[in-house]
Amino acid sequence: MADNLPLEVLKPKDFASDQDVRWCPGCGDYAILNQVKKVLAKMGARKEHTVFVAGIGCSSRFPYYVDTYGMHSIHGRAPAFVSGIKIANPDLDVWMVTGDGDGLSIGGNHLLHILRRNINVNIMLFNNEIYGLTKGQYSPTSPEGKKTKSSPMGSIDMPLSPISVAIAAEASFVARAVDVDKDLGDILERAANHRGASFVEIFQDCNIFNHFAFKYATDKDEKEDATIKLEHGKPMVFGKNRDKGLRLTGDHKIEIVELGKGISEDDLLFHDEHDESLAFLLSRLKHPEFPEPLGVFYSVKDDCYEDLLTKQVTVAQESRGVGNLYDLYNSGDTWEVKNPGEGVQAPGLQLED
């Protein structure tokens, strides 16, 4: 049987399923799919041990296109399916694919809870700031004033930051990447290697309904000034000429400074992936006022829910013995009926005085 054969080395293309990919030509999802397949191959993932779970939306068709186990579930609920899968079999490598509508609107609740429980899953949130599959309504990440079919006079919803939400929800790994950026693969690899719930927001271009929403983060001329790469232990330098940096002010706000003129890299903020407060501050930086951070915001080690639950079973079995049905049925007060059909007088008072 297959068990006795040496493990076959899989290439990215081996992770392609036999289904035709049906995203719109030019969609950012293609780039992400390719990066994921590369990461799977690079990590030596086994197809049969890997599960992709998605909700509903364009991004959520993802499981159909990878030759692993997969579930295209219902809108917003992917985290709950993942939780059940991981509780039932903690050994599986599970990836979850969601979008800004699926993960933050209809499924916002579930996202909070899978993060705080720290279930060992790799969550990719494709953020295109629009509802694509329903043909172009504003989403919970669309900027204020965004004109769409459902907001012809401009959206009056305050958008939320997926990264801020994840940090507030006690996530143990939080990162951001761009669909067409080569760093996406590295970040996904780190996310996959993180034990616990890893959350990666991916800026993804919907070229039909929200084209160029992230032009500032992809355009060669703009991106160096409009984004900043986070590197653990390194000063926060950015700009085409690497001449700008981020500094903490006295009242714990972030400001942009120019290097030189008495300001050196030592005066800048140094990224610390273990600092939750810093991660949150960084998550509030928005284009165009600030460069938007890309990379790993936050990463800490913490126990996983499914491991703790399995441990409770082990501890219970060690301390109380493995349960057997006979004892279960006979627990509590029981009584014998020996002579059926006999109308025996009930016993009187039995008091030990």
Added chain:
Amino acid sequence: MTVKSKQEVVNVDKATVRFAGDSGDGMQLAGMRFTDTSAMIGNDIATLPDFPAEIRAPAGTVAGVSGFQVNFASTEIYTPGDEVDALIAMNPAAFKANIRDVRAGGIVIVNESEFTKVNLRKAGYGENDANPLDDEAVAQKYKLYKVPITRLTEESLADSSLGAKDVGRCKNMYALGLIYFLYDRPLDVTVRYLEDYFGKKKKMPEVATANVQALKAGFHFGETAEMFPVRYQVAKAPIEAGTYRRITGNEAAAMGLVTASKKAGKDLIYCTYPITPASDILHYLAAMRNFGVKTFQAEDEIAAVCAAIGVAFAGQLGVTGTSGPGVALKGEAIGLAVMLELPLLVINVQRGGPSTGLPTKAEQSDLFQAMYGRNGDCPMPVLAPQSPADCFDLIIEAVKIALESMCPVMFLSDGYIANGAEPWRIPNPDDIAEFKVTHASDPETFQGYARNDKLARPWAIPGTPGLQHRVGGLEKQHKTGNVNYDPENHQLMTNLRREKVAKIAERIPDLEIEGDATGDVLLLGWGGTYGAITSAKNALRAQGKKVSSAHLRYLNPMPRNVGDVLKGFKHVIVPELNTGQLRTIIRGKYLVDARGLNKVQGKPFLIEEIEQAVNLMLDGKWGDRLYLEPHNHQVRIEDQDLSKYL
């Protein structure tokens, strides 16, 4: 030793006792202890707890009254009893809320200490109203005993080291002791319980001592006060030999689930969100980690069912439990399970609806929801237990069907069954048949949506080499399971999902008729009304009436012989605690003129109500009426017009 009391001892076949007090008075505990003692000395028992939805409604008010009724008998009984033979009312509110259920000539013991002006007002007696205890009519109708239970409890515990508040809490045991005296029951079972529970488990030996002391004091008061001229004895019931325990429906469901998981060779993973009256199943299962049981208290009802489906996808036994409002939220996900064709058990412990409704009261109004409450043509098997102990057997059946047919199954319990208790003859676990599950493993022949003779698709679980496949809520192509929008394919798949459920009828038992196979009236029921229907049928047959009964435990699909059973009777009456859901299904499916006895009052049927309905039918009084309703425990034609109540 046996007490030789001066009182006359009268033997009775059965008696119904109701403990009623404030929701903090410990009435459920007193009632449960009385039940255990009665069961252990050999009576048949049936219980009905009745408590408010509020944890602590304003003290002393009618809204805050908590009651526990127990029927114990030397004969076989099926219900907690229609009328109360003895009521213990711990305050005026309890008296007010319960007195009308006591039979004429019945015993009423009141805690006289609590019948103060303030408490009478809280119970809704007006400033100028007389104390009901001074009411001549009350004294004439009932055997009224005024016992200052609070004061006597305090006096009996004068030497206790406990504070006044804790001493006050022992009054339920004082009252229980008094009732034990009245019905000639031993104290040892309760003493042992109090010592174990308070002494050993809660590590409060002084509380255990005080409770035992109060219990004995209550008993001795009955013995010495010469207040009660008569004591009652209820002999052992002729029940089948074996070892017994008391069991509630929720306990039986939890034990059945663990049993089913062992018999199927699967881990039980119970995914749920707390909701009355289903939460106890979670509590029982959460304490069973040593059986390998995992419980997942999800963030909401939707997450709970989705997690259970995730469990099934990963190859274990996923179960979700809730009540009607929770099922409403789970509907979309249950539809997904129908589409994914994965095994799933959904437990609905029904309560009064719609919306939040009556959370702690009994109703059977979610049958339509179970049958039809999802988008699309979305059939699923529906099973309903008929008594607390039946939850054990039937939930094992439900799990078996889910695993065999690869589909979600609805288990429709209700608050009456879930919280009610009856004696359960403990089975030998080895006598329960195994139904081990097999999984697909051969990549050469694997097709995700190929079907076996039960029309079930293969269960291929992650971790199995070569069987990688994708499932989802989009329509599937027959056999391959790929996404498919072809018109004929959707027709075929819809038909297959329907036929798969219909085929289960080949594997379930026929509907049993209790009584003759032909006659004037068939009482057709389902769920927790079994006891009342059976008792009514027995009473009517004893009067020579041609009445039979049949109880549907399988509601979808129904047993194959239902149509034939119905044909044997001139009239079919369907008593239900809803406005006619099974009746509508029966009429539509079998084209018979089934009529209903319908009640939605948060309380189970009285036996008497069913008898009256049948008699009206036998007397030709129903006319064209599709259904009758009992009002104030009477079924009368003149009460049926809604305008009367407006």
